[in-house]
Amino acid sequence: MRVHVVLFTSDLRVHDHPPLRAALTAADAVVPLFVRDTGVAGFLAANREAFLADCLRDLDAGLRERGGRLVVRSGAVVDEVAKVVTETDACAVHVAGGVSAYAHRREDRLRDTLRRLGCDLVAHDGVVTCVPPGAVTPDARDHFAVFTPYHRHWARHGPRAVVRAPRAVRVPDGVGGEVLPERADVAGVSPGLAEGGERAGRALLTSWLRSGIGAYEDRHDDLAGDATSRLSPHLHFGTIGPVEAAHRARAAGGPGAEAFVRQLAWRDFHHQVLAARPDAAHADYRTQHDHWRRAPREVEAWQEGRTGYPVVDAAMRQLRHEGWMHNRGRLLTASFLVKTLYVDWRVGARHFLSLLVDGDVANNQLNWQWMAGTGTDSRPNRVLNPLTQAKRYDPDGAYVRRWVPELADVEGSAVHTPWKAAGLDRAALGDYPDPIVHLPDGLARFKRARNLD
Incomplete structure (x- = not known):
């Protein structure tokens, strides 16, 4: 039996998911895998950890509706993926391409480790962004440093087509995983934290497109009106795909939709800057030689x-x-x-x-x-x-x-x-x-x- 592994990272959904679709097309069975990465434990603050717990439980539910399930493990990502590959004799691992320095290092180490196991790594672009970093560039440079010209090229390039959700997911027998985390087990969560998960995200997107996006251009800065989409947590965790969000917004049409899609372009803009300049996560992109106060x-x-x-x-x-x-x-x-x-x-x-x-x-x-x-x-x-x-x-x-x-x-x-x-x-x-x-x-x-x- 030909087995592929789908490594979920910041793409916790079954709709519009190119890695999952590619694995299901090429293999007899897939292992939907999420690794609770000990390498980024310090980054996962309480609110994101609680929201992540919602997302993983909902992703598992979505896979089970299709005959599958989510396998969750904890540890170093490369080690845990290698263990699953060895246990299942998988011949390929699919993952969404990342942009941070950490994501690039993880991908490089994973590719080297899998090569020694006789397994391929397939990285898919256009999963966490509408337009992949590096897909549009200015002449003689690796990225755009100004948004307006980037947006012009971004709009002409356009996002890929939406990938439909699978009807069936077959997982090989005997692949063990951990008990799914629960929000209630996370301490220090903000009392008003929103619900996570693909179902919540898709419901929010549908409601927003129906009743909110029309006024977005005029009201998105209205503090009391709270007239923004509130989709940013779902875009961050990938419970809503930015490509699908862009297509559905454009289908709704109007100035509000265009203003919303422009915000998706801003998100892509920052991702392409960071992909080209990873040190911008902690160092000035353009220094002003500041001597900041300690206050x-x-x-x-x-x-x-x-x-x-x-x-x-x-x-x-x-x-x-x-x-x-x-x-x-x-x-x-x-x-x-x-x-x-x-x-x-x-x-x-x-x-x-x-x-x-x-x-x-x-x-x-x-x-x-x-x-x-x-x-x-x-x-x-x-x-x-x-x-x-x-x-x-x-x-x-x-x-x-x-x-x-x-x-x-x-x-x-x-x-x-x-x-x-x-x-x-x-x-x-x-x-x-x-x-x-x-x-x-x-x-x-x-x-x-x-x-x-």
Whole structure:
């Protein structure tokens, strides 16, 4: 019997899954395998670990509906895959191509090990991104450093066709695995963390396409309106394929759909940057020669949502409660840390990764660098004023009142400047802090640091 192994990584679905389809086409039986990789244990923060547990249980259910099952093991990925290959005499292993330095090293080691076992490694592009990194490049360079020209080429290239889900999955007898993990076994999970898994992701995508995408272009920055898709965790874990999401959005049509697909292109853009420059995960893509401040008390206030700027604090509290933050909130909280407080972007990136369920090295690190002005932004010295941002994207203060209960009784836009309250009105705010920095002082400090004054 000809056996192939399908190594699931960040593609935890049965729909639109080229590695699974290829293995089922070529083999008599497949081993759907997920390895709980001890090499990335430190990266798997509580929220992502809990969401992953949901995803694995749902993937197993989807495979069982088709006569198969998911085999879960723990350890070093290369060692565990080699064991399964030896146990089943598999002749090929299929995996989605990755972009990080770790993914590349894993793939190289896996290919070398499998070669010694007489087994092929087949890496499939266009599984975790719409357009594979390196598929579109500028003349004489290995990647695009500016989004706009990348997007033009990306749109012309287009994603591949969607692969239909299999009707049947046959798994060889005798392949053992571990008990599937459960969310309830994970400590420190954000209380408002969303449900994971392919079924939840597909239901969310269908609902979004039916009732949300039409208004996306006009409302995606509306903090209180919460009008984004919230699909980022499912894209990160691959419970929704970006190719299928792009095709279905375009089928829906309209300006909202085009704006949403543009965000998928941004995601691909960051992946192609990281694939070409793996060190951008921890080093400046374009250095500004910053001498960042060490400000532990201010960083702690930022992390806890106690900066005294309500819109910043609301976004940081949403992050802690949900393991997710509105994209506009991510931009303004990042600007506040790196530009107003002038603290290293890596400090913020680490904190986000400790909580974000959609914490992705390419998108998280490169978005942080974009905001810090050390990445691909063509305007490296832009500063987002939190009061201006609040007035524009939370004009009546509904978002702030939702997440900062100390200010729940402050009416209208006054909620954004609680330090202006006096007497009994200020006392009614309890221990909500005054601003930890005056915005003009922060701006002046940043300009001095970047030699802009």
